[in-house]
Amino acid sequence: METYLNTGIKQxxxxxxxxxxxxxxxxxxxxxxxxxxxxxxxIIEIHHLGEDExxxxxxxxxxxxxxxxxIQVPAMKRKISTEPEKISYSPAIKKLMDEHVLIKRYLNLIxxxxxxxxxxxxEGRQLILDGVDFIRSYADKYHHAKEEDILFKxxxxxxxxxxxxxxxxxxxxNHVKAVxxxxxxxxxxxxxxRLTAYRDLLSAHIRKEDEILYPWMDKNLSIKQVGELFSRxxxxxxxxxxxxxxxxxxxxxxxxxxxPKEV
Amino acid sequence: MNMIEGCPGSRMLNFKDxxxxxxxxxxxxxxxxxxQWPIQMHLISPVAPYFKGADVLLxxxxxxxxxxxxxxxxxxxxxxxxxxxKLDVNQEIYLQKIKAWFDDxxxxxxxxxxxxxxxxxxxxxxxxxxxxxxxRKVPIKYVVAGVQGDILEEGWVTD
Numbered sequence: 001m002e003t004y005l006n007t008g009i010k011q012x013x014x015x016x017x018x019x020x021x022x023x024x025x026x027x028x029x030x031x032x033x034x035x036x037x038x039x040x041x042x043i044i045e046i047h048h049l050g051e052d053e054x055x056x057x058x059x060x061x062x063x064x065x066x067x068x069x070x071i072q073v074p075a076m077k078r079k080i081s082t083e084p085e086k087i088s089y090s091p092a093i094k095k096l097m098d099e100h101v102l103i104k105r106y107l108n109l110i111x112x113x114x115x116x117x118x119x120x121x122x123e124g125r126q127l128i129l130d131g132v133d134f135i136r137s138y139a140d141k142y143h144h145a146k147e148e149d150i151l152f153k154x155x156x157x158x159x160x161x162x163x164x165x166x167x168x169x170x171x172x173x174n175h176v177k178a179v180x181x182x183x184x185x186x187x188x189x190x191x192x193x194r195l196t197a198y199r200d201l202l203s204a205h206i207r208k209e210d211e212i213l214y215p216w217m218d219k220n221l222s223i224k225q226v227g228e229l230f231s232r233x234x235x236x237x238x239x240x241x242x243x244x245x246x247x248x249x250x251x252x253x254x255x256x257x258x259x260p261k262e263v
Numbered sequence: 264m265n266m267i268e269g270c271p272g273s274r275m276l277n278f279k280d281x282x283x284x285x286x287x288x289x290x291x292x293x294x295x296x297x298x299q300w301p302i303q304m305h306l307i308s309p310v311a312p313y314f315k316g317a318d319v320l321l322x323x324x325x326x327x328x329x330x331x332x333x334x335x336x337x338x339x340x341x342x343x344x345x346x347x348x349k350l351d352v353n354q355e356i357y358l359q360k361i362k363a364w365f366d367d368x369x370x371x372x373x374x375x376x377x378x379x380x381x382x383x384x385x386x387x388x389x390x391x392x393x394x395x396x397x398x399r400k401v402p403i404k405y406v407v408a409g410v411q412g413d414i415l416e417e418g419w420v421t422d
Contacts, residue, residue: 088418091402223404224318224340227371230402 001062001071005041008160012040012065022060026053038160046161046216092229093218096151099143100206105251106134110199112258114192119183128183128191130250135176138247139202142240144169150232151217154225161213168205172198272349272380296338304346305356309363316369317342321361321390322376323383324350329412330376337376337406348377348385361393365401375405379415383407391420 004012013020028047038046040061062071089097113131118124148169152162175198182190221229237244299313304321307314320343327333327345346357364370375390377383387405394403403420 090404090419091400091421094419094421223372223374223402226402226404227318230400231371234400 001065004065006039009038009040009043016064018064019061022057022064026057028057038164042160046212089214090218090221090226090230092151092221092226092233093214095230095233096143096146097210097214099138100210102248102251103139103143103202104206105255106131106139107199107203109251109254109258110195113254114195117188117191119186119188119191125183128179128195130254131195132176132180134247134250135172135198137242138244140169140173140176142237142244142247146233146236150236151229154221154229155217161216165205165209165213168201172201172205175201272378272382293334296334296340297343299342302343302345304344304351304360305353307344307360309360310367313342314364314368314370316371318372318374319343319364319370320374320376321346321386323347323378323386325378325383326376326408329378329408329410331412337374341374346386348389349382354389357389358393358396361390362397365394365397365399369399370401373401373403375403375420377405377407379407379409387420394420 009019009023013023023043028043065071110131113127117127119128148166152166155162157163175194178194179191179198182188182194299311301307318341320338320341322337322343322345324345324347330337344360346354348354351357361373364373373390375387377386390403390405394401405416405418405420406414407416409415
C-alpha cells in the first residue's frame with residue numbers, strides 16, 4: 001500500500017479505473033485531470049476532506065488495489081486540519097481569485113469570438129490578436145507570473161499539485177502559440193480547435209485553483225508569509241509597466257460587441 | 264449559567280470544571296515570546312524599530328488571560344500592543360497609531376485578537392476604520408476568542 005500511496009494518481013487510475021470512480025463519487029475530480037501527478041497520499045489533504053471521509057475513501061481504494069486480501073490503510077499524517085469549514089481567503093490569495101474573474105469572462109467569450117469568425121478580414125484577425133494579447137499580457141504575464149515566480153516558490157516544487165499546475169500553464173502557452181501560428185497561415189480550423197482547447201483547459205485549471213489549490217495553500221501559509229505575498233504581489237503589479245484596467249476595458253468591449261450567453 | 268443581565272462583557276461566569284486538573288500536555292516552562300516594551304497602546308510608538316516591517320498583534324486586554332497558549336500560538340514572532348476598546352480613554356490616538364503602523368512603519372501584517380463579548384468588537388471596528396483611511400494596504404486577520412479559551416471565529420478583514 002505504501003508504494004501506491006507514493007504513486008501519481010493518474011498512473012493508479014490508468015491501472016485501476018475504478019479508483020477514478022471512487023474519487024469522483026466523493027467529489028474529487030482526479031480522473032479528468034490532464035496531468036495527474038498528485039500522489040495518492042496527498043489527495044485527501046489537498047481536497048480538505050474530514051478524517052471520517054478519508055477512512056471511507058481509502059478503504060474503498062484499498063479494496064480495489066488488493067481485492068484478495070484486507071489491507072490496513074495507515075492514517076495520513078496531516079500538517080493542517082482539513083475538516084470541511086467555511087473558507088475565508090487571505091487577501092493575497094483573494095487577489096489571485098479576483099484576477100480569475102476577468103480571465104473567466106474572457107474564456108466565456110471564446111465561443112462567440114469563434115462563431116462566424118472571418119480571419120480573412122482585418123477585423124477578424126484583430127479579434128484574435130486582441131484575445132492573444134489579453135491571454136499573454138493579463139492571464140499569463142500579470143496573473144500566472146505571480147503564481148509561478150512568487151506564490152509557488154513558497155511550496156515544495158516537487159509537490160504533485162504544483163507540478164500539475166505548472167504543466168497546465170505550459171500547455172496553455174502552447175495552445176496560444178499554436179493559435180498565432182494558425183492565424184499567420186489563415187488556418188481557421190486550427191484557431192478554433194486550439195482556442196477552444198485553451199478555454200477548456202483554463203476553465204478546469206481555474207476551478208482547480210479556486211476550489212482546491214488556493215484553499216490548501218492558504219491553510220499552509222503563515223500570517224508572515226501572507227503579508228509578504230500581499231506586498232510582493234502589489235510590487236509585481238507596479239513593476240509590470242502597464243495597467244490591468246486596459247484589459248478590463250478590452251473584455252468589456254468584447255462583451256458589448258459579442259453579447260455572449262453565460263455558459 | 265444565569266440569564267444575561269446588563270452588559271455581557273461584565274456578566275459573572277463560574278467555570279467550575281476548570282478546578283479539575285486539565286490535560287496540559289508535557290510539563291515545562293513556557294518561554295515568553297514578548298520582545299518589546301511598552302505594550303499598552305497609549306504608550307507605544309507606532310514607528311518604534313520593532314514595528315518596522317513587522318507582523319503585529321493588536322490584542323484586547325483580556326485575551327491573554329483567556330487563551331492558554333497566547334504566547335506560543337499568537338504572540339510568537341510578532342510585535343504587539345494591547346488595548347481595551349470599552350474602558351480605555353482618548354481612543355482617537357489609537358486610530359492615528361494604527362494608521363501609522365500601516366503607512367509609516369509599513370508593517371507586514373496585523374492580527375487583531377478580541378474576546379467574544381460585544382464591547383470587544385470596537386477594537387476591530389477601529390482597525391477597519393484605520394485601514395480605510397490609510398494609504399497603504401496590509402493583510403488584517405481577526406480572531407475571536409471565547410471566555411473559556413476556545414477560538415470561536417477567525418477570518419480576514421476585506422475591503
